[in-house]
Amino acid sequence: MxxxxxxxxxxxxxxxxxxxxxxxxxxxxxxxxxxxxxxxxxxxxxxxxxxxxxxxxxxxxxxxxxxxxxxxxxxxxxxxxxxxxxxxxxxxxxxxxxxxxxxxxxxxIGEVVITGNAIRGSESQARMIERNALNTMNVVSARSIELSPDVTVAEIIQRISGLSVERNSSGEAQHAIVRGMNKRYNYTLVNGIKIPSPDDRNRYVPLDIFPAQLMERLEVSKSLTAEMEGDAIGGGMNMVMKRAPDQFEFNGDFQLGYSQINLERGFWQYDRSVVDKRSPQQRFGSDYSAEIEDFSTANLVTENVTPIPDFLGSFTIGDRLLDSRLGVMFGASFQNTHRGANSDWYDVTLGRTGSQRVALDDFQERESSTLQQRYAGHLRVDYQLGNNNNLDLYIGRYQFNSFLSREITETTVDGRNFDPENGNLLFKNQLRTRSTFQTISTASLQGSHHLSPALKTHWSAAYSLAENERPDNASFTIIRELRNFENIPGLVDRRNTRRWENHSDRDISLYLNFSYKPAIINERTEIRFGGLFRDRERESYFNRYTFDPVPLTQQMGIDWNTLDEVTFRVNNPRGNTSDPLNFDSYEQIGAAYLMGLLYVSNMEVSFGIRGEKTVQGYFSKVPLEGFRPRAEQDYFDLLPSAGIKYSLNNKTAIRASYYRAINRPGFFEIVDYVLLQDEDFNEAGNPNLKRAIGDNFDLRFEHFPRANEQILVGLFYKNINDPIETV
The missing domain is CATH 2.60.40.10 (Immunoglobulins)
Structure with a gap:
């Protein structure tokens, strides 16, 4: 039931x-x-x-x-x-x-913030923002979020036209796919400020770390203007977090539920308390030679249980004080969910017999159980200094913990031992456990000031830190055989592994923007200019230990029955911290832009140019022969953009735009390394990897029959030079 x-x-x-x-x-x-x-x-x-x-x-x-x-x-x-x-x-x-x-x-409502006649967070405000935007944009309001079953920002994405999601191994939405393009071609902002990613390899941010209930709205830009950062060939997503209401307000949402798959097959869990976040090398020093006693086997022993109900809860509380000059909004969220998944994985070879036919080498049957925990808290404070000055402080922390237990049965179909009709085949049973801790912490202070009736400025200073810890990623494999429909006692496989990976990405950003109305042509003519400076540093730690059984022929059911009865030796007592994946990387970006806005009759015209200077590089902590110990890329890009919006009436418009954008390589991608994976494929970096450059054209018909309704028909074309792909 x-x-x-x-x-x-x-x-x-x-x-x-x-x-x-x-x-x-x-x-x-x-x-x-x-x-x-x-x-x-x-x-x-x-x-x-x-x-x-x-x-x-x-x-x-x-x-x-x-x-x-x-x-x-x-x-x-x-x-x-x-x-x-x-x-x-x-x-x-x-x-x-x-x-x-x-x-x-x-x-x-007092000082309620209204866009047109739309109250903040409403559907009508979302439609008003879309209509007034200089670029092609879609907006999801807080009202829509409250009424939907979505609990993460990633789930909201799939409700936006032209967007889809990439799902994780548990089937949950995780990354945004804008207009069918790879997730690497978009970026993520919080209150208009870019944030780093806790992903251990890439720039793109996993959106399932953010709870939906803390957002005021989600803005998705499908085209860029000169005042927007230029590394989004696909587009950008801006999470505008809830700010103080105009009177005291408390909102809460609490849910309990159960996943059907956990009722049918149970939930596999392991002892998380024995997982040490530090490797033996980190605990005892770089010269320490690890012994088998330094590694617990308890996190490789799983137990099938009926989990407690899933719990999802969040609340926000806010008010305005000091005659409404001071606004305070605090929010928190916690989610504890149990996810199960059954899946198959196929390994194929092309042209094994000299032909170009695809041949199946082996296939895996996977059964996964994942405990997911999400914690989030944010504080937003705004203060009005008279009528011409406003300060906005935001502090947010988002954490996602994942504890995966996966049992894999891998059957080899390439070989003379594969004869299922007569009950003969070779297969492996493998258990993997993985603990992952991801956090994004961000703090920003922004200010808006009217320097004169014609001149305004807006500035931002932000500090963000994204961290990813994956300690004691463990695997244990048994080689099995079925002979004449009889199970032969299995042998412990060689090169079982334990891995520690730690990554951090620190970002300091400064923004300064100006808006000037020179009263040329008409009073709506506007000139915007400004720039940014960003300094990023990324640290990466990787250490892997491998283990062989001693003696090699330890048969299950004869020499051992439980994992703690298997005797191992550590093949590399000092780990492999000399691996090229132990590196520090850096990036500095300086940008400036100039753009103009003209309003003539029923037409709005925007045009601008943006310049971005990028210095990106890395250096290995332990240089190895045959690998480049350091490399740096230094390049400058001019990114023009232009847009026209023609209003047929007050509810219907046609807009066309062009912009050039880039896609920078990830830090991990330019490191010179070769990694033989414990998973299902090998990988290597490329220090000579170039940035991708894309020219983008958009055309959209917009009709808003009512304040909360929209009809959108769009076309787009993208020409990307030097696209970055995994091969």
Whole structure:
């Protein structure tokens, strides 16, 4: 039986749904909640005062309350920034429809931030941002996020037109794919500031580390302007985090649930407490020779259990103080989930017999269990210094822990021993356990200042740190044989491994932007200019120990029954810290831009040029013969852009744009190394790897029938020189 329990807390409303045998209610209250312009209000609260029944309006402003006893009730409808609606209704047997029109309450909302007539976080604000944007953009509002089942930013991505997601081994959304392009061709921002990635090899940020409930909106840019950073051939994603509301507000969301696969087959777990985050070399010094006693086997012993229910919870609390000059918003989130997956993996060879036919070498049947834990907390404080100056402080920390247990049965089909009809084949049983700890910590201070009626400036200073720890990644393999349908006692395989990997990516960024209106042509003409400086440092630590059984012929069931009875020797007591994967890398970027904006009749024109100077390099901690101990790339790019938007009417427009962008190699990709993987493929770096340069053309038809509705039809073309691909 599959059971789910959900408890949702919205503002000061607690809603409980009961089904009690013997009570029969036939009456239903339905309706719509709209504003004075007949636009739907998403997320309004509808309450029957004399009962515990309530509803939240959907994306079209509709609501429905079922199982209402016949009688007279007071309906109350509330929505932030609007006057409350109250009306007495009588309900008999059947269905009653209600149309509710809410009016703005200026005394209530005070200094509420409005874009056009759209309240912050609403669907109408999201559509307004899309309509007014200089580039091709899609926006997901906080209201849409609240009403969706999505719990991470990665899951939200798949609801945006033109975007899809790449999933991890558990089937969960993880990385964004913009317009079908590889995930490496986009970047991720938090409040307009780029953040580093905890990924141990790449620049792109895994979006499943961010909880959806802490966002005010998600902005996806499919084209760039000169004021935007230029390394996004595919596009960019900006997570605008929740800021202080205009009056005290508390929101919470708490859920319990179960995964069906864990009920059917159970959940495999290992002892995480014995996993040491430091390798023997890190614990005892670089000259230490590790002994077999330095490695626990407890993290390679798995147990099948029925896990506790999955838990997902988050809350935000905020208010404005000091006559609304000071705004404070605090939020936190915790998710504890158990993911199971069954999958197959095939290893093929091309032209093994001299032909170009694909031949199957072996295949793997995998059974995985992963405990995932996500922690997040953020603080956002803004302060208004008079009417012309504003400061915005943001501090956020996001953590994702993953504990994987994977059992693999690998069957060899290439060889004379493969004869399944007569019960003869060779196969391996392998157990892998992996603990992963990823964190992103970011702090930024931003300021906006009106220096004169025509001149404004905006600046940002940010510090970010992304870390990835994968300690004691362990594997244990047994060689098995089926002979005439009889299982032959298995032998312990050679070169079992234990790996430690630690990576950190530190980013310091400074932004300075100006906007000037010279009153040329008309008062809307605008000139924007500015630049940035970024300094990044990345440290990478890699150490792997290999183990052989001693003696080599230790048969399961004869010489040993449990893993701690197997005797091993450490083949490399000092590990392999001389591996090229132990390196430090760096990157400095300086950029400047100039762009102009013209508004003539029904046409908006933007054009600009951006220059970016990049210095990127690495040096090995322990240089090895045959590998380049250090390398550096130094290059400069001019990135032009232009856009035109022609408005057919106040709801319909056509926009066209062009921009040039680049894609820099990842730090890991330019290191001179060769790695024979414990996984399923080998890899090597390329110090001569060039950046990719792309010319991008966009055309989009936009129609917004209502404030929360959109019809978009787009075309795009991209020409990429020197694309970076894994081969």
């Amino acid at each position: 599959k059971e789910f329990i959900f408890l949702n807390l919205r503002g000061l409303l607690v809603g409980f749904l009961f089904t009690i045998n013997g009570w029969t209610y036939a009456s239903v209250l339905t309706g719509y909640v709209v504003d004075e312009s007949n636009e739907p209000l998403v997320g309004a609260t509808v309450i029957l005062k004399e009962t515990n029944l309530a509803a939240i309006t959907g994306l079209d402003g509709s609501f429905q309350i079922r199982n209402i006893p016949a009688g007279t009730y007071t309906v109350e409808v509330r929505y932030i920034g609007y006057s409350a609606f109250k009306e007495e209704i009588s309900i008999g047997d059947g269905r009653l429809a209600l149309q509710v029109i809410l009016e703005l309450d200026m005394n209530q």
